[in-house]
Amino acid sequence: MDGVIQSLPPWMRPFSTHIDFVGQQKAERIFQVILVVHGIIGFIAGFVTQQLSVSMYTIGFGFLLSCLIVLPPWPFFRRHPLNWQPNQTDETSTSQQAKPKENKKRR
Amino acid sequence: MHSIWSRANTIFAFTLSVLSAVTFCCFLSTIWLPNTAPVTISASNPRLKSMVDYASDGSKSDVVMLSLNIQADVSSVFNWNVKQLFIYLVAEYSTMKNHLNQVVLWDKIILRNEKTVIIEESIPPKYYYIDDGNNLLSHKNVTLVLKWNVIPNAGYLAMAQGEGQFVVQMPDNYISGRF
Numbered sequence: 001m002d003g004v005i006q007s008l009p010p011w012m013r014p015f016s017t018h019i020d021f022v023g024q025q026k027a028e029r030i031f032q033v034i035l036v037v038h039g040i041i042g043f044i045a046g047f048v049t050q051q052l053s054v055s056m057y058t059i060g061f062g063f064l065l066s067c068l069i070v071l072p073p074w075p076f077f078r079r080h081p082l083n084w085q086p087n088q089t090d091e092t093s094t095s096q097q098a099k100p101k102e103n104k105k106r107r
Numbered sequence: 108m109h110s111i112w113s114r115a116n117t118i119f120a121f122t123l124s125v126l127s128a129v130t131f132c133c134f135l136s137t138i139w140l141p142n143t144a145p146v147t148i149s150a151s152n153p154r155l156k157s158m159v160d161y162a163s164d165g166s167k168s169d170v171v172m173l174s175l176n177i178q179a180d181v182s183s184v185f186n187w188n189v190k191q192l193f194i195y196l197v198a199e200y201s202t203m204k205n206h207l208n209q210v211v212l213w214d215k216i217i218l219r220n221e222k223t224v225i226i227e228e229s230i231p232p233k234y235y236y237i238d239d240g241n242n243l244l245s246h247k248n249v250t251l252v253l254k255w256n257v258i259p260n261a262g263y264l265a266m267a268q269g270e271g272q273f274v275v276q277m278p279d280n281y282i283s284g285r286f
Contacts, residue, residue: 017111024108031118039125043132050187052260055129063122070118071111 018074023077031066037063134262137188138177139199145285146179146253146269148196155244157259160237169243171277172216172286174229175213179253182223191218193256194225198275202242209237246277 004077042058108114140144153173160168183190195214201207212232217223253269 009171018109027108027114028117032121035121035125035266043129046133046187047136052130052133052187054131056126059122059126059129062125063118065128066118066122067239070114073111 016074019073019077020080025100027070027077031070034066034069035059035062038065126211128262133188134259136260137186140186140240140263142180142184142255142257142267144179144183144268146177146271147277148178148251148253148269148271149176150174150251150273150275151176152278153275154286155278156283157241157281158237161216162237163239167241168223169238171238171243173275175227175232175235177213177225177227177231177253178226180256181217181221181225184255184257185219185223188259188261189219190258190260191216193223193258194253195251195255196235196251198249198251199244200246202238202240202246204240204242207230208239210238212236225279243277244281245279248276249275251275252277 016045038058038061042055042062045058046052108117152175153171156170156172157167158170159165165226175196177196179194181194184192193214196212198212199207211234213227213230214233215225217225242259251273253271255267255269257265257267259265
C-alpha cells in the first residue's frame with residue numbers, strides 16, 4: 001500500500017496506513033476481543049431467538065466494528081514510533097553504526 | 108499488521124474462524140434434541156390390480172390404489188439448526204421374494220417458518236404403489252409409517268419416524284377395469 005501511495009499526487013501522499021509495533025499489538029488484541037465477544041453474544045442471541053441468522057448478523061456487525069476501529073491508522077496506534085538514529089555521514093569510518101535494534105514484535 | 112491490507116486480511120480470517128466456531132456450537136446445542144412427533148395415519152378402500160410393470164423386467168406386478176389420511180404436527184421437531192424437513196409416507200411389508208419392501212407413497216417438504224401441520228384427507232398416493240412381484244394378494248400386514256429427514260443448517264442428516272402407524276390388509280382378489 002505504501003508503494004501505491006508513493007505514486008499518488010503529492011497532496012494525497014500523507015495517507016499512509018502503517019502503525020507502529022505497539023499499535024499493532026493493541027490492534028490485534030482489540031479485534032480479537034471484539035470478534036470473540038460478538039461471537040459469544042451471537043450464539044446466545046441465536047439460541048434464545050432460535051434463529052441462526054441472528055448469530056450471523058451479530059458476527060457480521062462485530063466484523064464491521066473491528067474494521068472501523070483497527071483498519072484506519074488512528075493516532076492512538078502511532079503513539080510509540082521507532083526511535084531511529086539520526087543520519088550518519090559516510091566519510092567518518094568510525095561512526096559506522098549498526099542498524100538500531102528494532103523491536104521485532106512482528107505477528 | 109503493518110499495512111491496511113495485512114490488518115484487513117487478519118480480521119477477515121479471524122471472523123471466519125469465529126463463524127465456524129459458532130456454527131459448530133449451534134450443531135452441538137441440538138444433537139440430543141428429540142426429533143419425533145406423534146402422527147395419525149389411516150388408509151381405506153385398498154384395490155389391487157395386476158399390470159405389466161414396464162419400468163422393471165416387463166412381467167406383471169401388483170398395483171395398489173388406496174385412500175390415505177395423514178395427520179401430523181411436526182412443529183416440535185424444528186429448532187434453530189433445522190433448515191427443512193423432508194417427510195415421506197412409507198408402506199413397509201415383507202414378502203417371500205424380499206425380506207423388506209419399502210414403497211414411498213407420498214412426500215412433502217416443509218421449510219422452517221412454513222405451516223407445520225399436515226392434514227391430508229382421502230388422498231390417493233402421490234406415487235404409484237407397485238409391488239416388486241405379485242405378492243400383495245391377500246397380504247394382511249402392510250404397515251404405513253411416516254418418516255422424515257431432518258435437514259440441518261450444520262451437522263449430519265438425521266432420520267426419524269413418527270409415533271403411530273397403520274396396518275393395511277390387502278384384498279383377496281384383483282379388480283378389473285380402471286381403478
